[in-house]
Structure formats: C-alpha cells, structure tokens
Amino acid sequence: MRREAFFLPSTVGQRLVLLYSPEPAEKLRGAVVYVHPFGEELNKSRRMAALQARAMASAGYMVLQIDLLGCGDSSGDFGDATWEAWLADVKLASAWLQERTTAALWLWGLRSGCLLVNEAAHRMQGPVNLLFWQPVVSGKQFLQQFLRLKVASEMLASDGKGVMERLRGQLRQGEAIEIAGYLLAPALAQGLEQADLLLPHRSGRVEWIEISGRADASLSLAATARLTQWQAAGQEARGTAVSGPAFWQTTEISECPALLEASLRALSEEVPA
Template structure:
C-alpha cells in the first residue's frame, strides 16, 4: 500500500482564489491489483473532525484489501482552500464529482462513493452527475437535509435562547439565511448557499447507481441490533424499485458526536465494497468458515488480505468450477455456493451484521455440514 498527499486543482473564484482541494490517496502496490476505486466523502462541520480516526482505519483496511481510496477535503474543510463560511452545497457536490473523475482517469475499476452522515447526501447527489455507474456505501446516512439543518440550527438556539422565544429566534435565523447573510453556529459560519442546498437535499440514489450498502450504528451491542424504521422503509422502497440495496446495523458508539475520539470495530468489519461478493469483510468470514481452519480473528483476516471470490474464480486460483468457493488459507471448499457443503445455522446465510455473526472471532465448529448430514 502506498499513500500520496496532494492538492487537486479546481476552478478558482473571488472567494476561493487558490482553488485547491487537499487529498489523500491510498492505493495497492500496483494498479493491476485494484479491486475497486473508492471516494470518501466526509461529514459536516465538527462531525468531520470526530470521524477522522474511523475514516483512516476504514481507508487503510480497504487499501490493504486491494481498493484504491481517495479522501478529499471539501471546500473550506480540513486543509483545502477557501473558508467554510464561503462554501456552498453546489461547490461541495462539484468537489465530489471532481474526485470521482480523478479516479476514473486512472482506472476502470468499479467505483464506490462512500459517504458518512451528510457525506451520504453528497455521495448520492454526485452519483447522479458522474458519467458512469457507481455504488454507494452509506455510513449512518442523513436522509433529509432539511431535518439535519434544523438540528444544526438548534445549536444556535441553545446558546441564545436564555430569556428569548425559541420560535422567534429560529425565524430570525431563517430570515438571515434567506437574505443571503451568514450565521455563525458552534464556531462555524454557515452561508446561505450551503444552508439552502442542504435544506433541499434528500437521499435519493440516481438511476445509474448499482449497489447500495447502508450501515448504521445501534446502541445495542448484542445480536438484537437492528436497522432503524426509517432505514428499513427506505431500503424496502429502493428494493421495490428494483435496486440492489442492503442494510445492516452494528453495535457501537456514535463516534461522530462523542466527546472523545472513539472507534467502532464492528462497523469496520461490516463495510462491504465489492459487488461480486457480499462485502469483502463478509466474504473473508465465509472464507474462513471451512473445514480444519482454526479460530481466526476477523481483524487478522482483514490485515492478512484473505479474501475469496464466488461465481467462477477464487483469489488463490485453485478453483475453476463456477459456484464453488475455495479458501485462500486452507484451499478447502467454503460454504457459499458450494455444491458439496451447506450451512446448518441461519446466521451464516443471513445478511445480518458480520459482527453479529462472528462476534469477533470465526470458528469452524458446528457451523457447516455435508449434505449427507455428517458434521465438519
């Protein structure tokens, strides 16, 4: 894996004269190893800073698994040029499109746009504009920009509402934004151009979006973690429209808003980015669930780049039979799609969270059986 830091030039204007976007580019050792190309879109305001640790961990894991990942700081954010108070929603969408175009020029690998929180709204908007099909990886996505904006504006109310009417304060803030004025909230100057675009934004995948993976966090740390009703409704709506959309809930802290920088290992393990398998991490788990393979940590599998492909080719080249999977480590048939093996436990077949299925480790005990009924 190699890491390059550089500035991506953009069209300059009166408020952004230098016109540069800071980028971090993680890539496999050789371009022929790219299993996919990923653009990361960070969340809004302070959530971006709280999420840097998790974004870095996920990016490194993806790069180690063979994906090229481009992280871009949007206008006025991080080390990019411009001021946050001058940023507009339109310019942010253009920045994401620019990042996608930059990756497209360097590879024909399948494109994923990975958005966290408000980054999911930007990813969805950019996917509708780029000139090639793409996939969406959504981490705790914001569904309604209008609702998110209202929550953000309430931070202003909390600091000024002593002895004042909250309703009148909110009306005054909206009036200022409608008149083209900026409003300072929690140390960030919010422009009317950014607020207006965010307010109109809705999570609605474009027609050329192929795969949608929705991952969200639950306060529950056990197998009872489930998707929120809103997520379930959206996914069902997209599935009814013929889209390939899946969702998972994993237990862990809301790291984008915790007081201290925190991690959520279960979210890292559950993040898929390969339409040929049900997520590279999930595939690694299934790869390990085979005969005579000892207990292996899921994180160790990720670091050692153990992975499989189904429907024809395996990564070790040992299997040429369609619908058969062989493990890179033990070279024995795996479970998924193998005609000789089937699973006796529902959790292996389910699309539930990887963390729920393996609980931090992967074991071969009592997880599979031959079709004749004998145990592993």
C-alpha cells in the first residue's frame, strides 16, 4: 500500500487530497472517493477514515480522500464554502480517479458527507456505487441541530428568547453566523437545508452501515424505512449495523474495528442480503 499527499487545482484555489494505492502488482478492485463530514466531525473522524483507506488499499482499492473547500488544508476558509462548491469538489475528485482507472467507482461518505455523495451521484454519468457511514438523512434537521449549538451558547448569556428565529433571519438576509468556531455562510446553510437522502437513481449499489453502542446492534428505524423504500423502487441497497463508539463525536479520538471489517465486506459483496 502506498500513500501520497498532493493538491488538485480547482476553479477556486486547490484541494488537498490523500491517495492510497494498492501495490502495482495487485489487481485493482475498485476506485473510492471519501467525502468527510461537517465541521468538528471532520477532525474527530480523521483517524477512522485513514484506517479504512489503508485497509481498502491493502484489499486492492484505490482511495482518494479530499479536503473540501475551506476544510483541512484546502484553499479558503470555512466561511467561503457553499454546498455547490462542495459538490464540485466531489466531482473533481471523482473525475481525477476516473481519468486514471476504469475500475468501478465508489463514493464513500460519512454523516453529512453522505448527502453530498448521494447528490453528486445524481449528477454523474454512469453507475456509481455508494458507501454510507452513519448517514444524515435530512440536511434540514442536521442544520437545526448545528444552529442549536449557537442557541445554547447565547442562552447562557441571555434569556435566549427567539434566538433560533433570529439566527435563521440572519441567514435569510445573507449574513454569515459564527457557530462553535465555524463561520456558516448563507449559501452553505441553504444548500444543506435543502439536501435530503433521496433515492440514488443513477447509482449501482448502496451499502448503508450504522454504528450502535449496543452489543446487539441493529439498524435504526429511519434506515430500515429508507432502505425498504429504495429496494421497493428497484434499487440494490443493503443495510448493516455494527457495534462501536460514535467516533465522529466522542471526546477522545476513538476507533471502531467492526466498521472497518464491515465496509470491506460490503465493497466485496460479501454482506448477506
């Protein structure tokens, strides 16, 4: 397995990418683009993303991880990010891989990254396989939860009345909001709010994996409902639940070995139907 770090030129600045490649003698089994989650969840999940990318490369997959606009070591600040710019970044990474291999393409997202890869798959030509890690199914609900961080901090300093409506009013008026150290631009908030995990019409397979803190891990009701709907529509989609910590939000950086194993099985179609 080889690992390289370099920048991809974009229409706005450049994007840092990490490329994990199998040894040259190995047969390439697939090409994978990883799309990270939102805000602080990105930092919490870097360890798990790196472990999975290495495992995939060792199993014969080429994996490209990209820092989206305003995130990590890519160009711009978080306040410069828009939903459309992030979708363009996913397309940029995917095109770069597809220019170098004809292997089956996988888009792998974590949390809100699943909303991005799903929407990107709608816009791409040809089949795209999707690997979802603990997907956010509603961008509107996710944005609401993020805004509550600001509400909570302001309630400590005042009576907190009408804080949420005031924040939404600022966004509607084109004003950016600072939340937990991140400057949220109206264009990013609007795109996130409109995003939903809809039926991925043009994809190949969908592998949905959730993490549970319980030993007898099972899929959430939301996952079961969404997968059942997609399967009824003819989409090849499967769900898996594994036990482990919610590493994207734990205080300490944590790992979930069961998730790494389940993901490799999912890509190789060894997960029971």
